[in-house]
Amino acid sequence: MKKGFLFFFIFFLSCVSSQNLFAEKTKQAMRAYEKGDFEKAEDILTKSMEEDSLNPATEYVWALLYSNDAYPKYHLDTAHFYIEFACEHIKEQDEDHLDELEDADLYVYDLKNKKIAIDSMAFAVASTKNDIEAYEHFIQLYNDAADFDQAVTLRNQLVFAEVEAVHTWQVYAGFMRHYPEANQVEKAQIQYDKLIYEDKTRSGKIEDLERFLKEEPSTPYRHSIEKKIFEDYVGELDSDRMIDFFNKYNNPVLATRTLNMLYYLDRMTFSGLENDLKIKSNFMDSVNQLEELNKESLAIALRDENFQFLDLEGRVFLEGSYQRVQDNYKCGSVWDELLAVESEGAKQLINRNGDVIFDGYDGQVEDLGSGLLAVEEGGMVGVIHKSGFRLLSPGYEDLELVENSLLVFEKEGKLGVMSVTGKEYIRPAFDDIYRKGSFWIFQQGENFGVSSREQIKLARDTSFEVELLFEEVELINDKYIIGFLEDAEVLLNHHLEVITPESTRRINTRHETWVIEMDEGYTTFDPELGQLSSNVYQGVLQNAEWLGLTRNGKWFVYNKNIYDEPIIGIDSLKLLGEDIAIVFREKDGLAIFPNKMVVEIVEDQYLKSIGPKIQTDTHYLVVKEGGKNILYKDGIEQFRLECDELGYISDSAFYVKKNGKYGAVGRDGRLIMRIRYDAISVAENNVAPVLYNGKFGAYNFTDRVLLRLDYQEKIKSYNSDLFIVNEDGKYGLLDKYNEIKVEPGYEQIAYWSDSSFLGLNHGFWQIVKMSDGQVVLSDVLYYEFIKDSPSEKILLIRKEEGYGIYHSKKELIIPTVFHDVMNLGNDEVQLYFTETAVPEADIYVVVYYDTHGNKLFSEAYREEVYESLVCED
Template sequence: MSKGIQLFVGVILISLFSLEIPTRAFRLYEKGDTEKAIEVLNKSLEKDSLNPAGNFLYSKIFIDSLFKSYSIDSAYHFVNKAISNFKQVKDSKDLDNLKELGIDSAALQQQKDKIDKLKFEVIKGKHTISDYNGFINKHADADQIPEAIQLRNHIAFEDAAAVHTWQSYLTFMTKYPKAEDYGKAKPLYEKLLFEEKTADGKLESLTSFLEEHPETPYHESVEKDIYEIVTATNQIEDYTDFLKKYPNQKLTRKSIPRLYQLFKELYPDQDFFKYFKFQTAKDSIEKVNALEAGYWLPKIEDGKISFINSKAETTLKTGFDKVDTNCLCSPQLADFVLGEKGGKQQIVARNGTVIYEGDFDSASDVGFGYIQIESESGFMLVHKSGELIIDQPMSSTAVLNSRFIRTEQNGFYGLTTINKKPLLSHQFIDIDTIGNFIWLEKEEGIALAKTETLFPAANGDKVDLDFIYEEVELLDDGNFWVVKNGQEAILDTQLNTLIPFGTYKIYPKTYGWQLKSAKGIQLLHNKYLSLKDLHYEKVVESERWLGLKKDGKWALLDQAGKFQPKYNYDSLGLWGENIVMLKKEEQTTALFYNGKQLDIKKGWEPKLLIPQSYVSTGAKVEFDFLMLTGPKKARKIYNSFGREILSITLEDAVALGPNLIRLQKKNAALTDSTGNYVLNFIYDGIGSNTNGYVSILDKGKVGVINIEKQIKIPPTYDKLIEPYSDTVMVATKGKLKGFISTKNRELSAFDYDEVKYFTDTVALARIENEWFLHNIRDESLHYEGILNYKMLEENSQEKKLLITTENGKGVYSNTRGEFIEATYDEIKVLGTTNDPIYFAVKIVREANIYVVIYFDKNGNKLFTQTFKQDEYFKIACPKN
């Protein structure tokens, strides 16, 4: 049969039969006879399964509160069936009949809504996820679905919150991504995840967390924690490595001033901007760098203190009310200034940024960008960037090798970092640097730690310290002398053992080491390695010779030359640097520097003559002499090479210099180191050697001789002749001084009470209370009437004097003369020695007014200011 024929037959059949409508059941239900109505309904439903009216009535009966078999689910079943049946009814007459019973699509939907609502109230009463899910699944188109979902989701959120782990919140968010509480769950999830994954605060945990959760809202916080660990070392490469990996703008701004200060300290002659191309804060750092050159001085402007440079240009208006004495009296070379403003002390950078403000007494630059602040409460530490590093007063603070900050509290020391991360608590008697190590001392002993072994503490790791030493000393060669359990040892720069611990005293020597114990003296000699296993009773040494006594006999070793060792001497003595006295049985022998030996005959007594010039200067003795004294004051004198230079009868002989010997009989004479006479025995006496000048005395008069400079002035003057320059001497006749040449030609009259050196050609000479600038060449006076003077500057190009005359004070130069006229009541020198500014003051006493004129180093007037007395003392250095 074709589909068309089937459809046609179906239509005919439907038209032949009318829709089953249990009208009687409706009337029975309306009269309250529910049981009869149900009987009729059942028969009607058995008669025809397409029965929207019957199903509709059943849906009403099952939600009738008086019905003993009350069932919302049954009602829901029948209303849905009624709706399904109703959709199949097409005949208008059937629809009209249903309409008469109040059944249409709207009524059916209304009934369904009513049942949905009743069911939802039941579900709400149970208020469980499973019940809400059941309602949502079964009543999918109910008006209460959004509320059901919201309530279900909220229960799930509350369940997650009750567990309160990041896993519970993650499960909730994964299962209910559209929940209203998602916004509450996510930050809790992120917070708990962050806290758990980074709970130990260790670098590995922090970096792993960022790698696994790059979108975390705690990204900035974690980067900050990583930053504080990896840059705890305060090393340039650690900052740059961090910023390459984590280009964080905020931390970049924080790092730049740190890097700048570190770089400036470590590489003062290098250009920071050549190596670092940061754009962040670049202008600020460039401005700081540009302002660092030269010194600054305070100046009053509009009643407040500003600062000027060496050209008197105003560089910074601070608004300070006053500054301290150091600022008034010394050029400000630091890259910050101190002052008081509004009753508060301030530290201000040269670019005008306030680094710190508070109550403190002083502040000092302690290097690597740190400023130490001192107050009555103690010491704090601030970085020049304005970052307060040690924010609680300590008994003391110190920066150790740029990496560590040592703090003292209650007499004990601890270590922290630039990031305020404590490394070691306050439990140490002392902490300091020693070589490449950190010295850590407790009552039980001293530990030496490499800097890198302490930084794991910034990562929360335990630092193991071994307090094994009782004493530690850094030696000149960088090695360490240590004591442990009462035994001494020598360790190298990496604490490896050079000399093992033993019951001996260790002494460093130029040739190696000397160990003294109950067994004797042991030598670890760089040249004589075989000595290390022997013990000696006594050791004497000089730079050249080494004398060793063992079993009562002496041996002599040559430390610098190639002479073979000498053995079996009864005694041995080192005479100076060049001569050794050896005795074997009755024979005494002098051994000289070149190996020559001189047997000393019986009855002759040796004496070492050390030149006075070595003794007075403390210089190393290069040449000395040996004098033998025999019967009837017979003398033989030998030089350092054992050559006899004199054989003569004398009262005494004294070596004045390596090339000059004074001989004394009734009169005195001088010979050189070869025995040739410089002066014969014609003078009463010869004085000591002073820088090559030797005074000669005869009949109460004084002369002078200097062999090297070929000066010989006979004794015709009344006091010691003093050298003034290479060609001029100062001599005395009577009580007055004058100038003579080294050839004994008079260069001036003998008019002066005192002479002081100024230049080779111009001297400061005094007659009574007046000083003159005396030209030695032509006896002219460059300046007269000086009552007092003070040397301000002295170098090879120029000398400057601050002079005082009857008219006032001024400044005089040997090259430019008087370039600040001596008319001022006071002149103070500000600035630096090479680039001074002169602060000249004239006081108008009648008006109590101070006129201050600033001059540059050449005497050019920079500016003038007029002050009342109180203002003047705000800007004037109180020191003379």
Template sequence: MKRNVLNSLVVLLLVFSSSVSYAGKVKKGFVALEMHDYFKAKKAFSKGMKYNPEVCSFGLANLYSRDNNVFYSKDSAYRYIRLAKTTFYDAKASKRERFAKYGWDANGIDSLERIIADQFYAEAKRINTSDSYNSFLNSHPNSIHAQRALTVRDSIAFFSAVMENTSSSYKAFIDTYPQSDYIDIARDNFYEVEFSELTGDESLASYLKFVQLNANSPLRPAAEKKIFEIVTEPNTQESFDVFIRTYPENSMIDSAWRQLYQSSMDTFDLLTLKRFKNKYPNYPYQKELLRDMEYIDSVFLPIKQGDQFGFMNTAGITMIPPVYQQVSKFSEGLAVAAKNGKYGVIDKYNQVRIPFKFDAISDFNNGRAIVEQNGLQGMIHRNGSFVFECKFDDMGTLSDGLIYASDGEKFGYYDVTGFLRIPMKFTDAYDFSNGIAKVELDGLAAFIDIYGVYVVPPAFEELRIFSDSLYIYEQNGFYGFTNRLGKSVIDPMYDEIGELHNGFAIASIDGEIVYLNGGGQVIVQNDFEEFPNFMSRGEFLNGEAIAMKEGVYGKINQKGREVIKFQYENLGMGAYIFPFKKKGQWGVMNASGKVIVPSKYTSIAIYDDAYIIASTDFGEGVLSINDKEIIPMSFLSVEYLTDDLFVAESETGFGVLRKKEMIAPLEFDSVQMFGKDFLLLIKLERWAYLDIATGKLIEMRVETGE
């Protein structure tokens, strides 16, 4: 019995001694670690792992995380800190209390874990690939660097997709990173690149295949429009006919019908309309066609009675009674009218085609008009349907098949079907012209094409087109040239740069006028001085330009050589004849410098190289280019209208002359053009029209056409 008790005591003593011994290993390990004796620390912690793995794993993690010893290993540090973290609360409280002095507590473990995570993040940054950041995120999802790593990873992956720029690269990104901040632009790029890949040869077959394979693609309308453009490229009645019969489900079918109609109207008369109606019984706009036939040759002129407006025909018969607050001219068989403060649209039957519910309506253009409602703009079709609901703060005009619109914060571009072709991402936008449009992004100007791709990236506060490859930019009040990459190719040194016309552009620098070629290089420079309105007056016209030297005017050719001597007080513009000023008086000379009208007038203006409006101390009149008087110098003012028509002003009012013949008396308050065929003459409440071709004066009669 005594022997068994003795044996038990020996076993307990051995266990206690071993425990004390390994506890001593912990202490030795941390002391060695503090003394930077890393070999001793590693040995102590490694042996201590048998009985004290919780604290020794923390010690080893500490050892491996230090980059000032041969044992430095991020992977080992990560392995042991994970072990320390998962076993910490498995240890007895007494043990946690005993070894807390070595930093082995929850805060210490978390702190060391963050240090190790920092090392992994630094390594991920050094490698700087999406894989390196993915590896970091997989092992350290809760790191303070996780969000940044996620952002950078997505950026690298997206940039890689952009560099490859294929539909498969964007598809891979979309599938791999569906929650990325880049997902929307990746999808946009995917659709555009896929469209480009499938339709790269721009053939009819490729667009048809795209529509077949991508029925739900946002670029399907673009493909259908291309189909429409290719099939109808001849722009003939036959081509639109083929399109309508072959592609009745195409989104451009409406445009096809309308353009078929327009293309059939080479002669817009009743016979042509009847032929169209018989040939196309399924034309969807029969009512419009019938009304066009009814009033094909009728002209409706606005009339005013009190504060109300209506329309009369050219016989002076009232066709639409004056019941509206405002009316526009008829355009495409429709007129905008206002009633009770709201705008609608009427036809020549005075039928309301579009209800009076809008705050404004523009003139119709190809069956469409901009409308405004509650401060927001939209677009309507002539049949009353919306192309766009009234939801935009601003809208442009339709050009190159696109129209800009703003939601109050950003601008984008829509096509005529109402599809958003270029996303709402710009801070300002302008109409397209020749396939490009100016936009602004956060205060910087740029140019885009009809697909929204930057032609010139946003790099300058002000930007305008100079040539196919050069753009004018402004910096600190001076102008220079940039290329399509947004890189300055000619530093900003000019005070002004004009537009390029026939290979020449006028510019000024330090008060001197020079001329530039299409490359922005100076090609004419001869100490020419600035003068009033030189940017327009100094442009080359018929190979010659007005210039100034030493305070006097002359003319130069495109080599900068003098062709009209520098001796005049002023010169006016003109291709073949032009005004000159000498000794305070104006005359006219021809391109060879021969005086054809002596300098004896106080002012001169030339129109159509045929008529000269001249002023004397006694009044204004009109001369021929042979210095013959057409209209005597007896009027307060004379204004050229068109052909041989002039508006003259006397003390009794305005009138109209055809050369010397007075065809409208000098009694009106104003005279203005109304379309190209009529003049509108107003005297108080009296409205009259003058038929330019016949000289007939038209006024409202009492009779009505009802």
């Protein structure tokens, strides 16, 4: 090839100007060529080139020569160059040159035809080799050849075949970059998109998915990636992450789902949302409409063998009719936002607008909370959102939403944990998983382990491990839990850090400072500060107000917690009740109150802490001294009395006991009740029951009135002013001033109002006015409250003739003639379902009444139809 080029340039520079001579020499060269005398042809052409280097005729013959495979220097590329020059130079010749070309029996079309022939020969060579290099060579040199496009196509096919063999996104990217017009670009793009997606998102980590979307914003996998990102962002029902997703991604479908999930989490106002105001606006319009509908409590009726939903005024709430409804709807007071119905043989969940939200399931629907529903399909359970989209395909035996964040799921009888979108955090390997406070408890067989939500969340990306160390666990509060071993206890904090030493045998958490019992002694722990003392003590005494610790024979006495300045150098310590510490230094003793007031005492002196059952800020101590009982209140002496015993009745009254009999004194120690009673109890509302000669009475300390001592059982409170008393087995009412308001004569008395009471008389209940004894309701065999509030009371009553409804202000609003009466409404608004059976005709007549007792409508049913309507509760 180099020799051909050298010859070409020598010849090109040796052209002559004589056209007649040129024509003759061209003919001579042609004759020599045709005879196969290639050397002579070369010689003639060389001389001709010396005379005229731009002679197209000479260049044409050179092209003939180099394109002839019999020519020793056969070289198509050189032939191509000569014919290219010939075709180019002929455009630059004048008329004389063209005439001379004709004299050589050559014409323009001869040059063009030869060029076509040489191009075709070169393409045939490339096609025969059929490799990328050959086609690339042809494409580079023969860019105006008729076969150029075909060469490009074939070259691209071979390159793409090699790319497919390597099959990485990098080589597909290179192919598209270098061959942007190739027919295979579309295939390359598909493979590139697929492979780079698989490569860069292989980990499944959310950060890799998000990084990929930033790097490849136009990926065809964008929708599926955004769905995966959505499932991660919403998987733990974290509203902050949901808002973050909404603001990051402009996906209308997923944005609407996010809004729905946020709404069901906390009915938020969406103030933190920045993206797509139109989506928010449309969503809120829809939500506001449904919220109004969701405020209605609903009931159902059966008409033409189809169920209808009614409001509590008896009006049709939804126009649709349904073959079946969820069984509990038949009992009324339906508040479900989504209603479970069956229409045309298909189970459906519809909203209060009648729109079908979900259908096609065949089992039960359970509200998990936070807008999630567990829906049974084919015997397995999945999750849908109340707004109608599926979060989790059915595949689980049971599901429970825990901590409003994660699902505990059951598979093959074992429990695990996952996100609400199905991301498995903990494989199903446990017999039970439940939460105590902020702690998650895992059980396998008889063993328990403790974990936390934070540890479980980490299990998204790492394997979950929990040590099943304990035989049992006990929650102390949200910060601490105790695990029990065979002969030890372990205190864990909410970070799952072990607080107590290995030698811990018992942990006392009853009081403000916790006491840890160890093999070597005792130490203390402050749960508020999370600090374990390094000190070890030989003994401990503790009540609600005091903590005593002993070491080396001496006591350190603290007021409630270990950080208080202790009383030191104490020889002996005794705790009295829940509030008083008795300390001695040698023979000198002190009774110390919580306010640190002290009373001097001596060894073996009688001491008694008294007060109400529920501890208050007032503390009493009784000290015996010289035959007298001395009462101290918060360290201050109140009075001294000669008596056998002094005790607590109320903050204003104290009992005294002498010779086995009881009386009462006030705060000043003066006698209020004579010392003659067999017993005096602690007062309630400043009225204390008393027992005298086997009869019960009471004393009203507020008004200083002794209530009658005539009764067979302890007096009970009716209200703040009246008491239920029992005389000779019959009940009546006594006021706090010792006046009989209702003569004993009833088998039972129950509260109705401050002016009327429910009394059982000869087996029948009555409502009786206290003022004049007027019976406003009688002959009631049974009653139960439908509503019981100070302003309004409603009774379901049964008389011999049937059931009815009695209202505290309107009296009998539904007559007592029905076999059954049920309230399908709620506490505020009632809708009454009444039923009368005609067994002979196999007919049940149902009449509906509104909250005021007005008849709304009635229906008659055959027994089998009625059975499908009636509430089974």
